[in-house]
Amino acid sequence: MFKKKVTFPDNWIYIHDKNVNVARIQNYKNWSPFMVPSEEYTSYGLEYFCQKGDGLWEKSDDELFSMAIDEIKKIDLPFSEIELEYKVLRIPKAYPVYDHNHRNRLEEIKNYLEKFPTLHLAGRNGMHRYNNQDHSIKTGFLCAENIAADKKLFDPWQVNQDAIYLEK
Numbered sequence: 001m002f003k004k005k006v007t008f009p010d011n012w013i014y015i016h017d018k019n020v021n022v023a024r025i026q027n028y029k030n031w032s033p034f035m036v037p038s039e040e041y042t043s044y045g046l047e048y049f050c051q052k053g054d055g056l057w058e059k060s061d062d063e064l065f066s067m068a069i070d071e072i073k074k075i076d077l078p079f080s081e082i083e084l085e086y087k088v089l090r091i092p093k094a095y096p097v098y099d100h101n102h103r104n105r106l107e108e109i110k111n112y113l114e115k116f117p118t119l120h121l122a123g124r125n126g127m128h129r130y131n132n133q134d135h136s137i138k139t140g141f142l143c144a145e146n147i148a149a150d151k152k153l154f155d156p157w158q159v160n161q162d163a164i165y166l167e168k
């Protein structure tokens with residue numbers, strides 16, 4: 001976050017430039033004015049995809065910060081060093097990994113857990129599914145309906161069955 005009013009118009013952009021590591025940049029102010037202290041400020045969220053323990057993960061917060069600043073400058077985003085502050089969050093298991101055999105293993109676990117009728121699986125890691133936020137919430141709603149009705153009215157596994165979701 002830094003003090004600068006003018007920024008870019010998007011909520012987020014994907015970065016495909018091979019000269020930088022950053023994969024996506026959020027522009028929080030455009031989601032909501034309440035994401036910054038006042039309109040004089042801008043706050044970017046730079047997302048770096050990595051695995052726990054790899055080179056990127058192991059970098060110190062300071063190293064990540066200076067890499068991020070270099071990369072913002074390289075791709076020429078609006079930026080200023082006035083009142084510049086940062087926070088690094090490392091999120092393990094951020095993405096459910098779909099390897100070659102994950103479907104079969106998931107099916108086995110799903111079948112086993114069906115023995116427990118009062119156990120309700122919902123959400124991204126709860127179902128090991130590459131669901132977006134809206135679909136994750138939807139699975140929670142369907143579980144709540146099932147619990148309220150005391151029977152399986154809905155099948156949360158049908159949500160986002162094709163795993164097709166395009167961010168327009």
Ligand SMILES: Cc1cc2nc3c(=O)[nH]c(=O)nc-3n(C[C@H](O)[C@H](O)[C@H](O)COP(=O)(O)OP(=O)(O)OC[C@H]3O[C@@H](n4cnc5c(N)ncnc54)[C@H](O)[C@@H]3O)c2cc1C
Nearest residue numbers: 047091094095122123124125126130131132133134136137
């Ligand atoms: C880097 C990244 C970018 C993303 N970008 C987008 C996007 O642009 N658009 C979009 O729609 N979705 C996006 N998603 C996906 C979205 O964040 C998830 O789909 C959504 O947050 C999943 O919601 P959830 O409730 O299933 O899980 P979560 O939001 O992960 O919530 C699970 C909660 O359970 C808590 N928890 C875990 N274990 C325990 C325990 N044992 N006891 C108590 N609490 C526990 C965790 O702390 C967490 O708060 C992104 C995800 C990541 C990681």
